[in-house]
Amino acid sequence: MSKLFIKCPRCKTTHFISFLKHSAYVCSKCGYHFRLDAPKRIKMLCDKGSFKEFDKDIKSLDPLAFPKYKEKLEKSMNTTGLKEAVVTGECKIGGFPTTFGVMDPRFIMASMGSVVGEKITRMLEYSYENYLPAVLIISSGGARMQEGIYSLMQMAKTSAAVKRLNDRGLPLFTVLADPTTGGVTASFAMLGDIIIAEPDALIGFAGPRVIQQTIGQKLPKGFQKSEFLLEHGMLDMVIPRKNLKAVLTNLLEIHSVRPYENIRGEMQ
Amino acid sequence: MNKDIEREIKNLKDKVKKLKERILKGNKKEINKIEPLIEEMSTKIQELERLNAEVRPIDIVRLARHPKRPTTMDYIRLMVRNFMELHGDRRFADDQAIIGGIGFLNDIPVTIIGHQKGRNTKDNLKRHFGMAHPEGYRKALRLMEQAERFGRPIINLIDTPGAYPGIGAEERGQAEAIAYNLYKMSGLKVPIVSVITGEGGSGGALALGVADRVYMLSNTIYSVISPEGCAAILWKNATKSEDAAESLKLTANDLLKFRVIDDIIEEPGEGAHANHEGMAKRLKSKLLETIKELLSRDLITLLNERYEKFRKIGVFVEDIPEDPLVKM
Secondary structure, three states: OOOOEEEOOOOOOEEEHHHHHHHOOEOOOOOOEOOOOHHHHHHHHOOOOOOEEEOOOEEEOOOOOOOOHHHHHHHHHHHHOOOOOEEEEEEEEOOEEEEEEEEOOOOHHHOEOHHHHHHHHHHHHHHHHHOOOEEEEEEEOOEOHHHHHHHHHHHHHHHHHHHHHHHOOOOEEEEEEEEEOHHHHOOHHHHOOEEEEOOOOEEOOOOHHHHHHHHOOOOOOOOOEHHHHHHOOOOOEEOOHHHHHHHHHHHHHHHHOOHHHHHHHHHO | OOHHHHHHHHHHHHHHHHHHHHHHHOOHHHHHHHHHHHHHHHHHHHHHHHHHHOOOHHHHHHHHOOOOOOOHHHHHHHHOEEEEEEOOOOOOOOOOOEEEEEEEEOOEEEEEEEEOOOOOHHHHHHHHHHOOOHHHHHHHHHHHHHHHHOOOOEEEEEEEOOOOOOHHHHHOOHHHHHHHHHHHHOOOOOOEEEEEEEEEEHHHHHOOOOOOEEEEEOOOEEEOOOHHHHHHHHOOOHHHHHHHHHHHOOEHHHHHHOOOOOEEEOOOOOOHHHOHHHHHHHHHHHHHHHHHHHHOOOHHHHHHHHHHHHHOOOOEEEOOOOOOOOOO
């Protein structure tokens, strides 16, 4: 029964799936972080019963009539039980209220088309309206080719929404998981006020194969991995999955207090 | 518009010509054989010529990449008075794949920035074929913020295959540089006009493309991925780029229909490559008209409209479930 066991892609150790749950889906032998679907992330990070989903009925169309796109969407919907590659909502993390979005790599590699862009923008706008911070757990292959120029424009749309949020003094925290590439990295992922990555995640703009083909030489070891990005100043921290909730809680707590407002309040 | 078709038409025409010569010289027996042949070939030629006159997306891709198209430097030389090029991102380097500076568009001081492709191989190596590194996008942003400080409208000319895919580019934060441009440009407090003058290649193009007005010249493309890249992913075969160009809907007409761009600037005659002066004249008059209109708006309206312009792009359906609370 293949469903009972899973092999670690890195060290080839075989794990009982039911045991893996207790180690936050991290290989106990080599520390490999298995890719996680959206429902598991919500369960691991949001306070129990606190998650309220937004916009769960928005569905993609096929505006370019692109070859095989409809079939691809249907297949992803059937295998995941989701309607698109991102789940958004509001929740509490460690008791602190926030909006919360998580991308699901099972759904066309969590690529960003119109719906992903729209749901993330609506979530950020909800934060803006309700004075809430925003947390995004990201993994994505980038812009969704099958929606052509519409996908590219979601980069501009989401980035502008992050700007509005920041202009109101509200923070965005992004957590980058394996893989985060292309147009998603080049928009809201790298716009986090604080950017966290899971260990050993592939993070970059161009894919490693494209780079290798262009420059015709071997890529350095660890290239485009979380630790490489941290070293080059592109991230704030690399956090193992089991500590993620504690770190997010701490970030939300620090940002929940506004010293200026408190001092002004005392003086009045 | 297609070299293969053109070659075939020429072959057929030569054959017809030879056959006709044979009739003129010839004995009468041959005429009966040859005449139907000529007729058959003539219909074929007509058919091919009709096919050839049809402009396919791949033809526009080729025109958009035409090596003789005017570059940003050409447009600046032909449109901007008292131009001075400004250099460097003040952080790492001066990327030659994007150039920018200040000058007058008629009597309006402007900041003008654009991708710069090379005119020959040596120049192209220096400019990476118009594919910028992070320092290129950061230079562009530095010049745009400078424009904002001094209330100058911004003109961006876009012509790039995409952002440069390389080790240094990734090490210095290619994704962050692009993302930060999108973020900052959405809030710059001066009018921004972006024009696709050749290839609008993905994120590398969009990094200069968040604007109050986005125009395309008639023989240009704007796409999330190159037709070759798309074909390689979709059909595992980069030579299928003709089909990919068709599927991606990347021409100016497509994008205007999608309302992703605001207008198309028609190229003169055969295309911009054949008439630099004519093209620059048309572009300049469109830019002047647009900038004057945008300068007349108050700032809050300008910024709200810029936000809404990108906010509303996207195609989806929403089944709104019946709200149980509404039911009486």
